Amino acid sequence: MITQQTLIIGANSGIAIAIAKRMESTNNTGLILISRDLSAYTDRVDEDINKILVENYQLQSIEMAINQLSQCHQAPITQVYICHGVLHDQHIQPEKRLEDFNAESFQEVMTINALTPMLWLQKLTPYLTSPTPCKIVVFSARVGSISDNHLGGWYSYRASKAALNMMLRTATIELARRAKNIKIIAFHPGTTDTPLSKPFQKNVPANKLFTSDFVAQQLLQIVEESVIDGELSYLDWQGEAINW
Numbered sequence: 001m002i003t004q005q006t007l008i009i010g011a012n013s014g015i016a017i018a019i020a021k022r023m024e025s026t027n028n029t030g031l032i033l034i035s036r037d038l039s040a041y042t043d044r045v046d047e048d049i050n051k052i053l054v055e056n057y058q059l060q061s062i063e064m065a066i067n068q069l070s071q072c073h074q075a076p077i078t079q080v081y082i083c084h085g086v087l088h089d090q091h092i093q094p095e096k097r098l099e100d101f102n103a104e105s106f107q108e109v110m111t112i113n114a115l116t117p118m119l120w121l122q123k124l125t126p127y128l129t130s131p132t133p134c135k136i137v138v139f140s141a142r143v144g145s146i147s148d149n150h151l152g153g154w155y156s157y158r159a160s161k162a163a164l165n166m167m168l169r170t171a172t173i174e175l176a177r178r179a180k181n182i183k184i185i186a187f188h189p190g191t192t193d194t195p196l197s198k199p200f201q202k203n204v205p206a207n208k209l210f211t212s213d214f215v216a217q218q219l220l221q222i223v224e225e226s227v228i229d230g231e232l233s234y235l236d237w238q239g240e241a242i243n244w
């Protein structure tokens with residue numbers, strides 16, 4: 001019988017798939033997976049896994065998913081991973097210089113990387129507020145650190161992760177008052193071999209390009225060791241704090 005559940009949102013991310021795989025061996029823990037594409041999990045028909053397929057991440061789809069989620073509430077949700085992130089797609093390339101900056105791309109990156117995680121946080125909070133501790137990991141990136149920006153470039157991606165960090169910090173202050181069981185971690189996985197980093201791996205030394213499984217292992221350990229302290233932690237894959 002399961003006694004707790006882990007919720008993974010954006011579950012088709014390379015790192016999310018690795019987290020879900022590692023969770024398989026966790027006793028008494030059910031999984032709830034939310035994604036636009038759950039094909040990576042077709043062989044997972046375990047009764048302890050709930051899959052929620054969404055068409056997109058507009059507000060209405062998020063609300064429908066939350067509605068479905070409330071029906072899988074057979075045990076408290078004690079961990080949440082919000083994995084959305086885009087650096088490039090068919091229309092978007094990270095900017096190398098000012099001339100590359102484009103309003104539409106900026107808005108899309110901000111929507112996916114900052115707005116969408118915040119909508120989840122807003123809509124999930126009523127379901128997660130309880131006496132049971134709940135740890136929420138939101139995938140950020142070191143390039144969202146303003147003090148760490150020595151290279152420049154990647155305007156939209158950097159700005160979206162910095163905005164995400166600020167909103168998580170603000171939410172943490174509020175939740176420390178009204179949802180004392182919740183701990184939020186803004187997490188930097190390091191350069192990880194997933195579709196997101198594929199075009200940018202050329203100059204990354206082999207020992208600095210991580211597998212998703214390694215990152216998942218590190219992250220699960222970090223979450224395990226984190227304490228509910230009403231603070232936002234901005235941590236890298238080693239569990240080291242990143243300067244804002």
Ligand SMILES: NC(=O)c1ccc[n+]([C@@H]2O[C@H](COP(=O)([O-])OP(=O)(O)OC[C@H]3O[C@@H](n4cnc5c(N)ncnc54)[C@H](OP(=O)(O)O)[C@@H]3O)[C@@H](O)[C@H]2O)c1
Nearest residue numbers: 010011012013014015035036084085139191192194196197
């Ligand atoms: N890989 C790296 O080197 C690296 C480095 C630093 C930070 N990160 C961060 O780590 C997180 C996970 O990245 P990953 O490397 O696992 O990337 P990935 O495999 O490319 O996964 C992309 C993720 O973004 C979501 N997504 C893609 N397009 C979207 C859209 N239009 N609207 C909403 N969501 C969308 C996907 O959701 P679906 O499940 O619905 O497809 C999926 O969760 C991201 O936040 C990323 O910024 C990654």
